[in-house]
Amino acid sequence: MATNLSYDVLIADPIPQNVDALVPNGDHYMWSPQSTTLIFGEHQAVLVDPPFTTKQVHDVIDWVRSSGRNLTHIYITHGHGDHWFTAGVLADRFHARVVATAGTIELMHREVANREALWDKLFPGQIPAAEVTATPPEDNHITLEGHSLWAVEVGHSDTDDTTVLHVPSLDLVVGGDVIYNGVHQYLAESAGGGLRKWLEAVDVVESLEPLRIVAGHKDRNLDDAGPRAITQTRDYLRSAEELRAGCGTAREFFSAMSERYPTRLNPTALWMGATALYR
């Protein structure tokens, strides 16, 4: 008989980017808060989306160890390095298997190729050595103490070929960067029709009817209510479409979005998107 599952979330607080310029509102460049999720039964656990710095992964190791569970799998929702660069450290430490869809694995290789030019410039000396060791899940799922955890491919969201992990036993979706929660959404890869595709990805998540969603980037003061996170993610994307059509410059777009979403965390993410949408 299957045991009951539970989940827990560890949030890594925003860290500064190594950038001298300021965001138009005067902020220093920051990274968004990041969520790592542990889904666990009586004895075993599956971890979703490890963080990306050596310091952050030490916190995750302590957290997994204190759960008392045996970590069997590490699932990566999408290729962006901030969601997996420490996967190898965790896999070695806990003898766990790294799992991702074929589309994610392809993007992981691209991130490794981009690492020196991008990631190590923004976060010098902070990211451990990272190799792609992930393999696709058999029949698109991972088994945890008799329960199935489903890798659901949703296409483009904040990058291409993204996925969520659906845990029907918990009415839970671990949403990666498809669903955001109280944090500015990263629109930098959504020029030329990407916002529309992202809206379609949100529809796929909604069709799973999750009561709870763990957003890859969430405000730690907000709960995981699924319907609210879906509505707010969709609303933000529709606003971005509307204001991209109505604003003449990246700065205008940034100001208009900031005014509409004054409580969302990390305007840096909005500014990175704005500059890309007007390039």
Ligand SMILES: [Zn+2]
């Ligand atoms: Zn992402």
